[in-house]
Amino acid sequence: MIDAIGRRALIAGGAAAALTPWLPLWAKPVSAGLPTVSGPDVRLTIAHQTLAIDGRDHHAIGINGTIPGPLIRLTEGTQARLHVTNRLDEDSSIHWHGLILPFHMDGVPGISFPGIAPGATFTYEFPVRQAGTYWYHSHSGLQEQMGHYGPIVIDPAGADPVAHDREHVILLSDFSPLHPHAIFRKLKQMGGYFNHRKQTLSGLLAGRDQPLKDRIAWGAMRMDPTDISDVTAAAYRYLVNGHGPADNWTGLFRAGERVRLRIINASAMTTFNIRIPGLPMTVVQADGCNVRPVTVDEFQIGVAETYDVIVTPEDRAYTLVGETSDRSGMARATLAPRAGMAAPVPALRPRPVLTMKDMGMGGMNHGGNHGGGPACAPEHAAMGHCTPDAAGGHGGGMDHGMRDMTLAPTVRDTPAVQSISPMPADRTGEPGIGLEGVERALTYRDLIALDRNPDTRAPTRQMQIHLTGNMERYMWAFDGVKMNEVKAPIPFTQGERVRVTLVNDTMMTHPIHLHGHFFELVTGKGDHAPRKHTVNVQPGGKLSFDLTADAYGDWAFHCHLLYHMHAGMMQVVTVRPAGDAA
Incomplete structure (x- = not known):
């Protein structure tokens, strides 16, 4: 309706x-x-x-x-x-x-x-x-x-450059009748409070869940491989443009039109997997920046990311599905040539179960190219656009910056660090949780900027930042330090070029957002690396981007999962001219 x-x-x-x-x-x-x-x-x-x-x-x-x-x-x-x-x-x-x-x-x-x-x-x-x-x-x-x-x-x-006949904004969000402070209190009491889909004995016997030995290993770590989303459909309704699934928000089109869908994930805590059964999508923009068209059947959109896609529908109705990455619920809308039409709504697919790789225990590659990334071409190495290895080596003769490339022992002992990924892998070639096995699913490595990057200098400095957390106490932080415990902001010199590597030591996906800047993902695309302002870092994964710190001032830098930010996963980046001590 x-x-x-x-x-x-x-x-x-x-x-x-x-x-x-x-x-x-x-x-x-x-x-x-x-x-x-x-x-x-x-x-x-x-x-x-x-x-x-x-x-x-x-x-x-x-x-x-x-x-x-x-x-x-x-x-x-x-x-x-x-x-x-x-x-x-x-x-x-x-x-x-x-x-x-x-x-x-x-x-x-x-x-x-x-x-x-x-x-x-x-x-x-x-x-x-x-x-x-x-x-x-x-x-x-x-x-x-x-x-x-x-x-x-x-x-x-x-x-x-994106030709289209019609457009629709598709703004996804999550909403709960519970007050957000009540949600946060429940998470502080028990991190898995809203996870009602834990593994069962029947699941083990039926082969749907992990083998017993893996369960024992997860239990020894006091972690739950089904705890993919902190807040699930047990508390949320998932919305398209403010409408619930039964409301069935509908966007009209004429058959054969090139329809541009501007898809925004404005949710507080929900990663969505987007598909339109029977209708391929051509991705033409990511986070507001044009990319070379790439056609997919499904893609993951992290909290605060945006993707523009082009579809060319026939004279029938289609269901736009925003299935949550834990597959506990979905946002639903309809694209149709006439009002009142609807298409079948697919059932939720079986919920995924995390593996040891999601804990950073399965990414070792002794060939030096950890995570299975493409080999680095000489021209990319010269510009500093190669995927970093697990030890932090990046090529290009960069000097180490103000942050060490390891997590200091004193930081490891803080309450906000429950585990450290021993072998974090570059997972930019993977589509994200819940999309394993989907044949044409978008990955970050599929993205290539339409235009040449505005700054192609090689980075002269590198830093590594660990994404840390403690689900038992629901504490989240960068490098084990919560926002209210930070003694100084992260400093950058205005105009400098820095490679930042994010290492996810947790079993949760974190959408990391830097205010006031765009950065280039390090995925082997050289001077056409995709530019983004928010990036999804997969569990047990690592991801590098090159940043030109060209925006003077103080800027927020945080996980865009609202309750993670509220619990401490946020710091301040300060950009000052060289020699400015302020």
Whole structure:
């Protein structure tokens, strides 16, 4: 069913359909039920409201009376001015996720500005320096979990290299009737509180679960191989543009059109695996940056990532499936040529079970190319674009930086470190948990930037950062140090080129986001390495990126799983000119 707002939007879209070829891109048909704001002055109001999901009302936080908030449409090369009024009874904020802007407009209380007090209005103003699909959300407390988020589309100043006839924003999220602080309390009491799908004796006998010897090994480590998502469908409803599966949000098309789907994972804690049964998807953009087209049947989207895909549907309905990586639930929507149509909704697939590789115990490769990455071509080595080996050697004669390439013994003994991955593997060639065995599933190594990277210098410094956690106490950190225990920010010299290697010492997937910057993934693609602002680091895995620290100021650096960040997996990156001691 389509709600009243969506129905009105569809009618309006039908009336304008004949004019579509003559409309500018920003005026072409977009997602039903998503109000759009644009222009030189955008006004946004944050307030409490009711959210109806599958026929039931819930207390939530919205923007301009909608969840998600309105689609903000900007144009590259213009000046954005956004006036944000806070009608809550607590401080709030908006962070413009993935946008390159002055640090004091980034919207992170305590780092880049003081926040927006109750009843106050704050004006964000910055030049729009990019194009693509992005989003915005609160960086205050746990408000993001309650509906405080929305999409951003920035149209390019010139011709768009991605040709399409129609577009739909597909914003995925998770919502719970439980207050987010109640969810966090339960996780602190027991990290696996919401995991209701543990291994059983019947599963062992039927061969669905791990062999007994592997179970014993996991038990000795006091870890659960089915604990893939901290918060599952036991607590969540999964939404598309604010609609539950039974609401069946529907996006219309004409048969044969090139339809652009701007897919945003705005959830608090959920990694989604995206597929449209019977309809291949061609990935054309990742995190707002254009990539060479690659056609897939399914892909994983981490929290805070965005992917744009092109589909060319026939004259029938299709189900868009956002299955959670633990396969406990799904977000569902429909693409159809006419309102009221629907396609079969597939059943949830069997839940995955973690292996010893997910604990960093299966990635050793004595050939020097750990994780099975491609051999490094000489031209890539010269530019420092080779996959690092497990010992931290990167080629190119880089000097060691301010952080050692190992986790110090004193850090290992902190409460926020439950385990260390002895053999972390480069898993950028794997599609992610829940997609094992899918023939055409996207991996990071499939991504190649459409344009040459803006900075192709080889890194002159390297650092390694461990992603650490303790599920029993629900503590999360970088290098075993929680945000409230950090003594100093991570320093960069403005303009320097640094290779950062993230090592995941936990059995959880972590989407790591650096504010104010893009970085190039080290996957052997040379000067066309894919550029991202958020990267999913698989369990027991490691991943390297090259960063040009070109954005002056103080920036948040954190895991985008909301409760991991809240529990301490966040630090501050500071970028200062050479010789600046401030």
